[in-house]
Amino acid sequence: MSIGSWAPPTIHAMAARAASRARLINVVVSNVPGPQIPMFIAGARLLAQYPIMPIAENMGLSIAVTSLAGTMAFGITADWDTLPDIEILAQAMGESLDELRKTAGK
Numbered sequence: 001m002s003i004g005s006w007a008p009p010t011i012h013a014m015a016a017r018a019a020s021r022a023r024l025i026n027v028v029v030s031n032v033p034g035p036q037i038p039m040f041i042a043g044a045r046l047l048a049q050y051p052i053m054p055i056a057e058n059m060g061l062s063i064a065v066t067s068l069a070g071t072m073a074f075g076i077t078a079d080w081d082t083l084p085d086i087e088i089l090a091q092a093m094g095e096s097l098d099e100l101r102k103t104a105g106k
Contacts (some may be wrong), residue, residue, distance in 0.1 A: 025056070025058065025059050026059070026060050026061065027059070027060060027061040027062065027063070028053065028055075028059065028061075028062045028063070029062075029063045029064075029065070030051075030053055030062070030063070030064045030065065031064075031065045031066075032051065032064070032065070032066045033066070033067050034049065034066050034067045034068045034069075035068065035069065036067070036068075036069060036070065037069060038069050039068065039069065046068065048068065048071065048073060049066060049068050049073060050066075050073045050074075050075050051064035051065065051066040051073060051074075051075040052064065052075050052077065053075060053077055054077060055077050055078070055079060059079065060078065060079050060082035060083055061076070061077070061078045061079070061082070061083055061086075061089075062076075062077045062078075063075070063076055063077075064077075074093065076089065076090055076093075
């Protein structure tokens with residue numbers, strides 16, 4: 001913590017850049033409720049909407065959830081360097097939802 005008293009400005013700048021690149025957030029999950037009534041565009045019923053939530057430079061994963069007229073949709077965005085096997089998460093989420101549906105008797 002006392003680097004300021006002995007380190008040259010170049011070291012200060014390098015430390016500041018390294019600190020700003022640190023991964024401070026691993027995952028963000030957001031749920032945005034949508035309309036619970038059927039929606040139409042030019043007379044055609046909107047059947048699905050899929051959320052997209054971008055990731056910041058220092059984030060690994062974002063999961064967005066939204067609803068529309070009794071349905072839910074998930075959007076998964078990941079940093080390929082951090083999570084190269086993101087499809088495993090997507091598959092596991094689908095399997096978990098199937099288990100939940102069976103448990104609920106639907």
